[in-house]
Amino acid sequence: MPWHQLTITTTEKSAPKVAKYFSHLGAVSVTYMDAEDEPVYEPRIGETKIWTNTQVIALYELDVEPESVKAAINAKFKHHSLEHWAYEFVEDQAWERAWMEFYHPMKFANRLWVCPTDQEQREEGTVCLTLDPGLAFGTGTHPTTALCLEWLASHDLTGKTVIDYGCGSGILAVAAILLGAKIAYAVDIDPQALTATHDNALKNNVVDKIHCYLPEDFEPFDADVVLANILAKPLIDLSHSISALVIENGDLVLSGILAEQADSVIEAYIEKIHFSPRVQQEDWILLNGQKR
Secondary structure, eight states: OOEEEEEEEEETTTHHHHHHHHHHTTOSEEEEEESSOOOOOOOOTTOOOOOSEEEEEEEEOTTSOHHHHHHHHHHHTTTSOOEEEEEEEEOOOOHHHHHGGGOOOEEETTTEEEEOTTOOOOOTTOEEEEOOOOSSSOSSOSHHHHHHHHHHHTSOOTTOEEEEESOTTSHHHHHHHHTTOSEEEEEOSOHHHHHHHHHHHHHTTOGGGEEEEOGGGOOOOOEEEEEEESOHHHHHHTHHHHHTTEEEEEEEEEEEEEGGGHHHHHHHHTTTEEEOOOEEETTEEEEEEEEO
8 A cells, every 4th residue: 555755844842843743643654754864862761852953754644635644733733843745645465574675684703694594504514594674673785783693693602601682682592502502591671572582593493492582581690701782871770780691701692782881881891791802793793791
């Protein structure tokens, strides 16, 4: 089914009000996009951060008249900054499969392939993790995930116990098992992430070696390797709990950290973790170290 798409640029203060009124006028979806390539860093819990100048994009069914919607928005917000109206007729498509046109096999440390379905690589001396975009974050395309996969594929995990804290799609837990880990525990606050992790473990024939938990159901214990690919603020807030999960001389791997945030994260863990030199990809940092 095709759609009418209306786009308007407005201020950070006005954008939520305009979005709400689009919905009041019958929009089936309303989204925000950056109008000026302005970075937005992680919000506080319960906070939604948008850009100083934000595009508000609304989709309408074909029986809605775009000019009527535009007129109503202009009348309602005549004292607000509204710029760059745009209209587009959008054909419907299988959005997940369309995104996969840009998702291709990736290789990490010459040992690990991450591939979409039907593009699996069978190369001697490597393992292949099959993963498609789904409910939860984590396909290996983002630098934070790629850094963790590179670390996993560069280390001997044979027989080790792994905790993936903030597991998302479960890609790190699944990769760890494929690379030789004995068992992996996947923890996330989002039930959909646990569903995605289970599904990906099943797809890769390792479901018997991965156990999924919400944080309140997870009983802490010492693991050989603990990975936490989340964001700097929760890494800092949870530093005591996360570092306590690592066995003495075990490995801690932290990602989801912007370069300018690395020192603050290190400071939160330095009492218990001896860090190796940081690893950077684009603007993102991976920190790894051993439990003192």
